[in-house]
Amino acid sequence: MTNTIVTLESRPTGAIQESNFGMKTEEIRELNDGEFLVAIEALSMDPAIRGWMNAGTTYIKGIELGTVMRSFSAGKVIQSKNDAFKVGDYVEGMLGAQSHAISDGSGMRIIDVSKSKLTHHLGVLGMPGMTAYFGLLRRGEPKAGDVIYISAASGVVGSTVGQIAKIKGCTVIGSAGSDAKCKFLIDECGFDYTINYKTENLDAKLKEYAPNGIHIFYDNVGGDTLNTALANLAQGARVVICGAISQYNDMANIQGPANYMKIVTARGYMTGIIVFDFVKEWPAAANEIAGWIADGKINVKEHIVESLENYFSTLQMLYTGENFGKLILTV
Amino acid sequence: MTNTIVTLESRPTGAIQESNFGMKTEEIRELNDGEFLVAIEALSMDPAIRGWMNAGTTYIKGIELGTVMRSFSAGKVIQSKNDAFKVGDYVEGMLGAQSHAISDGSGMRIIDVSKSKLTHHLGVLGMPGMTAYFGLLRRGEPKAGDVIYISAASGVVGSTVGQIAKIKGCTVIGSAGSDAKCKFLIDECGFDYTINYKTENLDAKLKEYAPNGIHIFYDNVGGDTLNTALANLAQGARVVICGAISQYNDMANIQGPANYMKIVTARGYMTGIIVFDFVKEWPAAANEIAGWIADGKINVKEHIVESLENYFSTLQMLYTGENFGKLILTV
Known part of the structure; x- marks a missing residue:
């Protein structure tokens, strides 16, 4: 099985350029104990990504050249050697801009897609x-x-x-x-x-x-x-x-x-x-927002683009103001 | 008896100019009930004065053209029709850049010059x-x-x-x-x-x-x-x-x-x-600072220039960094 990966190839000096990004395919390795494999379904496209592309550290370390673009992503666990994350669970976290990700569970949260769409967990509930x-x-x-x-x-x-x-x-x-x-x-x-x-x-x-x-x-x-x-x-x-x-x-x-x-x-x-800084309080806050959505007090608008191949043009929309609603790239 | 007054004649667009200021002498009128006359001994020269010279209101109204330059000043009551302010009292407040001022007491505070110099009340105690x-x-x-x-x-x-x-x-x-x-x-x-x-x-x-x-x-x-x-x-x-x-x-x-x-x-x-915003708490704070001065924990440095005629050149020192210590103009 292979993983398709969007990489950072060079750091933009001004606006992002297509040449800042690369794409490659790799064989997915075997899981170690404690790890699980996620088939990513959607990426959150966030303005903050531009800052992450710079060298150095602000509130978070810059992405290293040649590595996967950092991204909040959500998907389904399809293999697992971790008891806390079972096959069939949906998870969200910094899984990167790729089709698959191996995680040991750190920073991951299981999301309940029975009550709200997976993409909501990248936006209004993410x-x-x-x-x-x-x-x-x-x-x-x-x-x-x-x-x-x-x-x-x-x-x-x-x-x-x-x-x-x-x-x-x-x-x-x-x-x-x-x-x-x-x-x-x-x-x-x-x-x-x-x-x-x-x-x-x-x-x-x-x-x-x-x-x-x-x-x-x-x-x-x-x-x-x-x-x-x-x-x-x-x-x-x-x-x-x-x-x-x-x-x-x-x-x-x-x-x-x-x-x-x-x-x-x-x-x-x-x-x-x-x-x-509030990550421990996220579940309670997401619960409260989900309640407001259910009560019709919070409207959710999403702008969904398909395919990792559109990563650059989709990200660019954030800086030109083209998107309308939470911008999501599906895999 | 006459009053010598430094006035605002025009508003500076950049650095203050000598031409922004005027000087005039007026007869001092009779006191009304509730008023008292102060012989001003010293003016506090403050960076904030530059802002007060602009038109419009920020935290305080701009000085009107043709009127006395606003100034924290201190002096001695020499005539009084106000029981709260007796002849011989020393007072401090917005008395303006002039040799004498008539006040009804609003915003004035009596200062104790037996324990600390009058000029201290324009600086570290003001x-x-x-x-x-x-x-x-x-x-x-x-x-x-x-x-x-x-x-x-x-x-x-x-x-x-x-x-x-x-x-x-x-x-x-x-x-x-x-x-x-x-x-x-x-x-x-x-x-x-x-x-x-x-x-x-x-x-x-x-x-x-x-x-x-x-x-x-x-x-x-x-x-x-x-x-x-x-x-x-x-x-x-x-x-x-x-x-x-x-x-x-x-x-x-x-x-x-x-x-x-x-x-x-x-x-x-x-x-x-x-x-x-803290004016009600000034007396307690001034007391605490006076205690620190007495204990040798707060050093007081003053830069004193004499005569209202030097108003412009003295004020200018604040913006060129020439003064060293609290800048005071004596009358």
């Missing part, structure tokens, strides 16, 4: 959903009546943040890059206001929708978006930095927020969310 | 000392063993922060712009390490003196200094923005910190200090 949940609830500290602004709101993180904020009684503003995405946020996610950042003036619209300022800014974008949001903070505002998709392709020249002193005058703070 | 105290203790949350880095450390705020941090058991690193200032910080303020930012490489020295990173960064400077400090944060670091002296002369083009994502990977936060 890392992005956990990022939304802990970023909003533990770092943003929402209170009923707060106004929250979410950038890149139509992604799975942003749309989940907004829907949880609605559950918590906040007024929710989201920005996205198309009228269709904005319509989705209003019609299907229950956002109060949306801003198409490509056709509308972000600053003017924030002043219109949040005349007394933003109490929470949940940022996935950075750059001008962060700067404009800072200019519109309410007193006591919390800025939660989740990502900076606008900056990932030119990490050597990141645009710092010129309006950072607004954090001082607003008596607020800026912090961030590293979802791995 | 707004700058309070900024150091509350910024460090309430925002920086120092713990014994923490490493703190303070920029513009030889100013009254910075040197007081460092000395309080030493009392709290921290390792203290300060940067300043001359070897004499660095020597003062080591010899007289008990700092552990200093960096002459004009002759030494800040990043290299921070890595040398704080090999495991900085737990608290108390920033008075902004710009490259802030950016370099962010790159050297320890896990759980607190960044306290107090000022941004490097940026005040070009507020339209403030340099945002490109390394702001380091706050996320450090699991830290960035916040600020607005000293007016």
Whole structure:
């Protein structure tokens, strides 16, 4: 039996290039005691992957050249020498961008695909959903009546943040890059206001929708978006930095927020969310989100592309804003 | 009797110019009931004044053109129709840059010049000392063993922060712009390490003196200094923005910190200090600092210039780094 592997062949200096990636096929070796073999069914395509392609260590080590692209993936156990992971179990974890993976179980979790689709466990019930949940609830500290602004709101993180904020009684503003995405946020996610950042003036619209300022800014974008949001903070505002998709392709020249002193005058703070810090609490959080999905309070939107051969073009969609919903690559 | 007044005649667009200021003399009017007349003896020259000269409101309203320059000043009550403020009392507050001021007592506090010099109440026992105290203790949350880095450390705020941090058991690193200032910080303020930012490489020295990173960064400077400090944060670091002296002369083009994502990977936060938020607690804090001065734990350094006629050239010293110690203009 063979494994098809997407590899990192070179580190991008700006935008990712097709030449940064390779593909190869290898025979799958015999399992050692304690190991099991997973037939991967789906990969989570996450903006964070761009950061993982750099050399050096930030919150996580950069991927080594020539090795499999790091990826949250989910699939079915098809061979096992590990009592905790039986043939037929579905698992999710950092299994990589490949068709098969051998694991000793570390960092793996068994997922229940009887109640929710496998792909949900890569999105709203997986890392992005956990990022939304802990970023909003533990770092943003929402209170009923707060106004929250979410950038890149139509992604799975942003749309989940907004829907949880609605559950918590906040007024929710989201920005996205198309009228269709904005319509989705209003019609299907229950956002109060949306801003198409490509056709509308972000600053003017924030002043219109949040005349007394933003109490929470949940940022996935950075750059001008962060700067404009800072200019519109309410007193006591919390800025939660989740990502900076606008900056990932030119990490050597990141645009710092010129309006950072607004954090001082607003008596607020800026912090961030590293979802791995809450990994022990993921099962409970995923349970709570699954309950909200069942109650129709959280809408799940997925954008599914097929085949590992489309790895590069699919990943690229994240940085051009082409995808609409949680981006998944099936094997 | 006449009052000599320094006025704001125009708003600087970059560095302050002599032409931004005016000087005039007026007859002092009769007191109304509840008012008293102060003969001002000394003005506090504070970096924040540059911000007050801009139009619009940040944490405080901009000074109106043609009116007296806003200033923390201290002096002696020489006439009074207010029972709470008697002739002979010494007072401190926002009395302006002038030789005399009429006050109804709002925002004024009586100071005890029998135990400490009047000028101390404009520095280490006044707004700058309070900024150091509350910024460090309430925002920086120092713990014994923490490493703190303070920029513009030889100013009254910075040197007081460092000395309080030493009392709290921290390792203290300060940067300043001359070897004499660095020597003062080591010899007289008990700092552990200093960096002459004009002759030494800040990043290299921070890595040398704080090999495991900085737990608290108390920033008075902004710009490259802030950016370099962010790159050297320890896990759980607190960044306290107090000022941004490097940026005040070009507020339209403030340099945002490109390394702001380091706050996320450090699991830290960035916040600020607005000293007016703690005004009710000032007397208790000033008492505690006065005790530390009496115990020889806090060193007081003042740089005194004489005469209101030197207002412009004295204020300018703050932005060129010429002063050494708390800058005071006597009337």
